[in-house]
Each structure stands twice: as C-alpha cells, then as structure tokens.
Amino acid sequence: MKSGVQADHQIKAMIADGAISAQEEITPAQIQPASLDLRLGDVAYRVRASFLAGRSRTVAARLADFQMHSIDLTKGAVLEKGCVYVVPLMENLNLPNGMTAAASAKSSIGRLDLLTRIITDHGIEFDRVPEGYQGPLYVEICPRSFSVVAQTGQMLNQIIFRQGKTFMSDDALRALHAESPIVSGDPVISDGLGFSVDLRPEDGNLVGYRAKPHTGVIDLSKLNHYDPAEFWEPVHTDDGWIILDPGAFYILVSREAIVIPPMQAAEMAPYLAMVGEFRVHYAGFFDPGFGYAAAGGAGSRGVLEVRCHEAPFVLEHGQVVGRLVYENMAALPEALYGREIKSNYQGQGLKLSKHFKSSPRPR
Numbered sequence: 001m002k003s004g005v006q007a008d009h010q011i012k013a014m015i016a017d018g019a020i021s022a023q024e025e026i027t028p029a030q031i032q033p034a035s036l037d038l039r040l041g042d043v044a045y046r047v048r049a050s051f052l053a054g055r056s057r058t059v060a061a062r063l064a065d066f067q068m069h070s071i072d073l074t075k076g077a078v079l080e081k082g083c084v085y086v087v088p089l090m091e092n093l094n095l096p097n098g099m100t101a102a103a104s105a106k107s108s109i110g111r112l113d114l115l116t117r118i119i120t121d122h123g124i125e126f127d128r129v130p131e132g133y134q135g136p137l138y139v140e141i142c143p144r145s146f147s148v149v150a151q152t153g154q155m156l157n158q159i160i161f162r163q164g165k166t167f168m169s170d171d172a173l174r175a176l177h178a179e180s181p182i183v184s185g186d187p188v189i190s191d192g193l194g195f196s197v198d199l200r201p202e203d204g205n206l207v208g209y210r211a212k213p214h215t216g217v218i219d220l221s222k223l224n225h226y227d228p229a230e231f232w233e234p235v236h237t238d239d240g241w242i243i244l245d246p247g248a249f250y251i252l253v254s255r256e257a258i259v260i261p262p263m264q265a266a267e268m269a270p271y272l273a274m275v276g277e278f279r280v281h282y283a284g285f286f287d288p289g290f291g292y293a294a295a296g297g298a299g300s301r302g303v304l305e306v307r308c309h310e311a312p313f314v315l316e317h318g319q320v321v322g323r324l325v326y327e328n329m330a331a332l333p334e335a336l337y338g339r340e341i342k343s344n345y346q347g348q349g350l351k352l353s354k355h356f357k358s359s360p361r362p363r
Contacts, residue, residue: 001098003164004330005034005265007288011161019099023090030155033287033333034265037106037155038118038137041088044071044150050084050140051119058121059086059138076151078217081143086119089137090153093129095161101129103159104267104285110305111353112218113145113211113249116156129159144307145211145249146231149219156220160265160285166327168264173326176261182326184257184299192269192323195302198255199317200240201350207242208235208252209352218355228356240317244308252306253350255318257299260290262332266324268302288329289336301349 006014008031014020020036030037047066053059063086071077071085079085095101103118104127117126121135129137139157141150150156168176170189177187188194199207209232218226235242235250244250260266266286291300304321315321 001096001163002330003166004162004328005166006099006161006163007329007331007333008033009334010331011036014161019094019096021092021094024153026091032158033289033335033337034329035158035160035285035287036091038103038139038157038159039090039153039155040073040139040150041090042072042074042152044073044077044079044085044087044141045069046071047084047086050142052126053119053121053123055122055124059119059123059136060121073150073152076149076219076221079141079143079148079150081145081147083142085141087139087141087150089118089139089157091159092136094134095129095132097132098164100131100162101133101159102162102267103127103129103157106156106158107284107303108353108355109156110284111251111303112148112355113143113305113307114148114156115142115144116140118157118159146215147217149217149221151221154220158285162327163330168326168328176264176326180259180261182259182261188320190323192325193258193266194320194323195254195256195258196318196320197304197315198253198301199237199242199315205236205238206234206350207237208250208350209233210235210245210251211249220355223354224357226356228352231356232352242315244306244313244315246308246310246312248308250304250306250308251350251352252304254302254304254322256301258286258291258302258324259299260286260288260326260337261292262288262336263329264288264326265329266290266326269323269325286324287337288333292336303351 011031015026045063046068051062053062105116109116117140119138119140120129173189212231215231265288268284
C-alpha cells in the first residue's frame with residue numbers, strides 16, 4: 001500500500017473491507033477528502049477527571065474507576081461547562097499493519113472552545129491511534145467556555161488514516177511552495193510552515209473575539225442561530241497589539257492566506273516556543289483543496305483558537321503563533337474541500353463557528 005494520508009475513496013474501501021465499522025451504517029456525509037467524521041453514541045459518562053487508559057487497560061475499565069453518572073444523549077442533553085465527559089463513538093477500527101490514525105476536533109467545535117479528544121483502549125496519547133489498532137473509539141468532551149447540548153449522531157471529531165511515512169520535510173515543503181505557492185508572502189519554514197497573527201486588519205480595527213464568561217447554553221444542532229453579542233466580546237486595537245488575559249479564550253485570525261494543494265493535507269500544531277505563555281489551543285486538520293484556487297479559494301486565512309496561560313501576555317501583529325505540518329496524500333481525492341465538498345470556511349477571514357448568525361463586521 002502506498003504511503004500517505006488516505007483519500008476519500010481509500011476510506012470508502014477501508015469501510016468495505018471492515019477496517020472501519022460502525023453500529024449504524026456510515027453515511028457518505030461523514031467522508032471528507034482526507035478524513036472521516038466520527039459520530040457520538042447514545043450515552044455520555046460524567047467522569048471525575050480526564051484520563052488515558054494506559055497500556056494495560058481498556059477505556060471501559062477506567063470508566064468503572066472514574067464514572068460519576070451516565071447521561072442519555074438520544075434526545076439531546078446538556079454537557080456543562082467545566083465538566084468532563086466520555087462518550088463511546090459509533091465507529092470502531094481494525095487497522096491493517098503499517099497504518100496509524102490521528103483525530104482532531106472539527107473546526108466549528110474548536111471555535112466553541114469545546115475540548116474534544118479521542119481516546120482508545122491501551123492508549124497513551126490523546127488523538128493518536130497506534131499502528132494496527134483493533135477496538136472501539138471514545139471521545140472525551142470538556143466544554144471550556146460554553147455549556148452545550150449534544151445529541152447522538154452528532155459529529156464533533158474527525159479522523160485521518162496514515163499509511164507509512166506521510167510528513168513532508170522542510171526541503172520538500174520549500175520545493176512545493178516554489179512550484180505552487182502555499183502561503184501569501186515569504187514562507188517561514190521550520191518543522192512545517194509557520195504562520196502569524198493578524199492584528200492590523202485592512203478594514204477597521206476588529207481583530208478578534210473573546211468568549212464571555214457567563215452565557216447561555218449552545219445547542220450544537222442549531223446553525224446560524226445565536227446572536228454573537230450574547231456569547232462574544234469583540235476585540236479591537238489600533239496599535240497592532242493586544243493583551244491576552246489569563247484563562248480567557250480568543251478567536252483571532254492568521255495574517256497569511258494558506259493553501260493546501262490537492263495532493264497534500266495539513267495539521268495545525270502549536271508554536272512550541274510559545275507554550276509557556278499561550279497556545280493556539282486546538283490542533284486541526286486542513287483537507288486537500290483548502291484555499292486552493294481550483295477549489296474556489298484564493299488562499300484562506302487560518303482561524304486561531306487561542307487560550308492564555310497563567311500570566312497576561314502581549315500579542316503583537318505578525319508574531320508567529322503556530323505552524324502547519326504538511327503531509328503527502330496517498331492518492332488524489334475524488335472530492336476537494338470547497339469544490340465538491342461544501343464549505344463554510346473556504347476563503348474565510350475572521351469568523352466565528354457556524355452556530356452564530358453572520359453580521360457585518362463592526363468598525
């Protein structure tokens with residue numbers, strides 16, 4: 001089998017071969033150009049603390065240790081801010097030799113400050129599935145800024161499948177940029193493509209949003225529904241810098257426009273030198289075609305989900321805050337992000353999740 005991230009038609013073949021199975025039939029809507037959306041099962045377990053199973057234990061055994069009570073999700077239920085829940089997912093894996101998997105929150109979920117991480121039996125890392133894994137998948141859910149209503153079948157996370165070595169070297173990334181630019185301006189390439197924060201917008205002085213501390217509940221099934229003003233405070237600056245407050249959650253945007261060509265995928269990772277002050281909170285996947293001209297983009301900004309740590313921190317325009325790690329696809333996807341796959345975020349700038357009503361940007 002050729003090395004690379006598995007494309008949509010290869011994921012379909014994995015489903016047909018039994019490498020991916022589910023309690024209910026997997027639907028075409030779950031299959032993205034380079035990933036599979038995962039669905040919540042029927043029950044959420046409220047647990048005392050976040051945990052990993054560890055090499056010698058299953059998640060079910062750990063749940064017996066930490067479970068406080070269970071919640072029926074079949075008709076929707078509130079998951080409260082500041083609490084930790086574990087939900088069995090509908091999908092199971094039976095990966096072939098040489099194949100690993102990695103998971104991430106979907107973009108709309110990360111923009112709600114909803115911490116969701118995949119855990120596995122005998123797992124020692126969040127969001128990472130070891131080679132040849134056979135067994136169930138679970139998601140740990142911890143609402144950080146807003147309580148939410150979640151329901152069976154909703155898709156909060158996505159998973160990619162890697163065969164062999166997939167990550168591009170810096171030299172290969174430079175060659176790719178020379179052939180077909182992957183970022184506006186001069187690339188900063190070191191263990192991936194660095195990107196910076198935009199705090200000097202071309203139009204007005206709105207640079208981001210900060211989550212309000214005391215809000216109502218967000219029903220994850222309701223799209224274009226909520227008034228942003230009830231949940232978010234706009235962040236303005238005329239000076240090209242802002243001060244991040246400890247514990248606060250921000251939505252900001254990258255200065256650079258980013259392109260993911262059809263034969264690449266990418267994962268957002270925090271800029272390690274910054275972890276002691278703040279972090280771009282959620283890693284996320286970028287499907288082939290993101291920002292790609294032939295898929296309806298002309299470069300798309302990366303939305304940054306930022307949480308400050310213990311001390312107030314001055315964030316300045318153009319400061320490097322994260323990096324994109326590019327990977328090779330094993331095959332060309334049948335569908336590209338923003339072309340065959342409908343996208344809420346192709347060509348995006350500063351944008352909240354799709355649960356909020358769109359409104360003109362205030363000046």
